[in-house]
Amino acid sequence: MNKRLLLLSFVGVLAATVSSSTAGKGLTNWPMWGGSPDRNMVSDATGMPTTWDVKTGKNIKWVASLGSQSYGNPTVSDGVVLVGTNNEATRDPKQPGDRGVVMAFKEATGEFMWQATFEKLTSGRANDWPFQGIASSPLVLDGVAYFVSNRAVLMAVDVQGFQDNENDGPFKEEKLTGKNDPDILWTYDMMEEVGVFPHNLANSSPNYYQNLIYLSTGNGQDESHVNIPSPRAPAIIAIDRTTGKLAWEDASPGDKILHGQWSTPSVGMIGGVMQVVHGQGDGWVRGYEALTGKKLWEFDSNPKDSVWPKTRNELIATPVIYENVVYIANGQDPEHGEGVGHLYAIDATKRGDITKSGMLWHYDKIRRSISTASIKDGLIYYPDFSGFLHCLDVKTGQPVWTHDMFAAMWSSTMVMDGKIYLGDEDGDVVVMQAGREKKILSEVNMESSVYSTAVTSNGVMFLMTRNQLWAIQEGAQLKR
Ligand SMILES: [Ca+2]
Numbered sequence: 001m002n003k004r005l006l007l008l009s010f011v012g013v014l015a016a017t018v019s020s021s022t023a024g025k026g027l028t029n030w031p032m033w034g035g036s037p038d039r040n041m042v043s044d045a046t047g048m049p050t051t052w053d054v055k056t057g058k059n060i061k062w063v064a065s066l067g068s069q070s071y072g073n074p075t076v077s078d079g080v081v082l083v084g085t086n087n088e089a090t091r092d093p094k095q096p097g098d099r100g101v102v103m104a105f106k107e108a109t110g111e112f113m114w115q116a117t118f119e120k121l122t123s124g125r126a127n128d129w130p131f132q133g134i135a136s137s138p139l140v141l142d143g144v145a146y147f148v149s150n151r152a153v154l155m156a157v158d159v160q161g162f163q164d165n166e167n168d169g170p171f172k173e174e175k176l177t178g179k180n181d182p183d184i185l186w187t188y189d190m191m192e193e194v195g196v197f198p199h200n201l202a203n204s205s206p207n208y209y210q211n212l213i214y215l216s217t218g219n220g221q222d223e224s225h226v227n228i229p230s231p232r233a234p235a236i237i238a239i240d241r242t243t244g245k246l247a248w249e250d251a252s253p254g255d256k257i258l259h260g261q262w263s264t265p266s267v268g269m270i271g272g273v274m275q276v277v278h279g280q281g282d283g284w285v286r287g288y289e290a291l292t293g294k295k296l297w298e299f300d301s302n303p304k305d306s307v308w309p310k311t312r313n314e315l316i317a318t319p320v321i322y323e324n325v326v327y328i329a330n331g332q333d334p335e336h337g338e339g340v341g342h343l344y345a346i347d348a349t350k351r352g353d354i355t356k357s358g359m360l361w362h363y364d365k366i367r368r369s370i371s372t373a374s375i376k377d378g379l380i381y382y383p384d385f386s387g388f389l390h391c392l393d394v395k396t397g398q399p400v401w402t403h404d405m406f407a408a409m410w411s412s413t414m415v416m417d418g419k420i421y422l423g424d425e426d427g428d429v430v431v432m433q434a435g436r437e438k439k440i441l442s443e444v445n446m447e448s449s450v451y452s453t454a455v456t457s458n459g460v461m462f463l464m465t466r467n468q469l470w471a472i473q474e475g476a477q478l479k480r
Pocket residue numbers: 158160161162163164165166167168183
């Protein structure tokens with residue numbers, strides 16, 4: 001390749017990276033958690049329905065059955081929808097019992113394509129909690145799906161499985177090679193390779209920049225909730241997606257991990273530097289130079305006088321990167337219930353300990369939150385675990401309005417088509433008008449808890465409940 005071509009292809013890489021996070025998001029695919037590396041929960045899709053009905057099938061295109069608990073948010077790419085669930089809707093009697101499962105469906109019809117199932121770790125619930133399935137939302141890049149199994153293994157699999165009639169490599173030793181089985185390319189076992197001790201479940205949704213895949217490891221305490229078996233194991237790793245080898249790692253939380261590590265990394269250009277931003281188990285948010293892993297800054301999300309677990313929180317939400325600023329709220333494992341929370345805007349162009357110097361604003365009227373922000377037209381929308389949706393001015397952090405859903409929220413808003421979509425534990429999905437004026441357009445009950453966030457592709461909204469995957473489209477009619 002001559003120099004000019006090399007330069008052109010480099011510009012091409014930059015252009016692709018920029019376009020993935022700006023115009024056209026959610027129009028023809030939704031290839032990762034958040035739809036783009038910055039994880040901002042917005043879509044450019046238009047013509048989205050304001051209402052639909054799961055009983056009559058109005059505005060429903062198709063529905064697919066999942067296991068009994070589904071936490072791996074849908075991603076859509078290459079005509080395939082991928083979700084993480086458990087094995088309670090056993091599709092293959094030869095793969096019985098409690099397992100983590102990634103299922104693949106045809107985007108157009110909902111027809112089941114293939115599944116990857118994983119037995120539970122023999123070390124038990126300290127590392128791999130029963131019936132939680134797979135809580136990683138797959139990343140699809142160049143026809144390859146990357147996700148973290150319940151066994152804390154990063155999997156690289158062919159998004160078309162064996163339905164392309166080809167066993168793709170380098171890995172070709174699959175025991176199951178039927179048309180409904182997964183075609184594995186390579187794997188990376190975080191427990192074996194870097195000594196990670198996942199607390200309850202490794203759940204990271206992979207992110208990327210150029211050739212690197214970024215993951216939270218899930219390293220944490222053992223069942224005593226005092227001891228940290230692997231304090232030197234990394235909190236975050238980067239894996240080269242061509243070789244499947246470790247590129248860099250960082251273990252900054254060390255023995256200060258409060259509990260587990262379930263936040264997932266974001267990637268974006270901040271102050272001219274491509275950064276990976278990660279909420280870690282000691283309650284600090286950290287930023288790294290994407291290609292080298294060099295730590296650039298760190299920010300403590302807890303007041304200095306806070307005490308775990310009453311007032312000191314961990315970070316489960318995903319940071320959102322928007323115009324050089326990082327937005328994230330802290331919170332706790334849903335099992336810990338409700339409590340005080342904190343939402344921040346962090347100037348990530350600063351360096352070192354930026355807890356003071358990088359704090360643009362701090363909003364302390366939010367409760368514990370595990371949700372991720374939507375930022376659109378000067379406003380930030382942020383749900384909390386106590387059931388409130390907060391709308392703030394994104395520049396000042398001043399509250400604009402709040403809305404009470406009267407049920408716990410695990411999921412995040414999706415802002416698109418001038419509307420806000422948000423589901424709760426009671427199965428209610430509210431559709432509100434986006435903007436400074438608070439207005440409810442409709443509320444739909446899904447007859448099952450909504451723990452996931454709506455995503456879009458090709459004019460269709462995909463919404464997962466605890467046990468079903470719904471394809472929702474204006475004008476569609478499901479025959480029941
Ligand atoms: Ca294949």
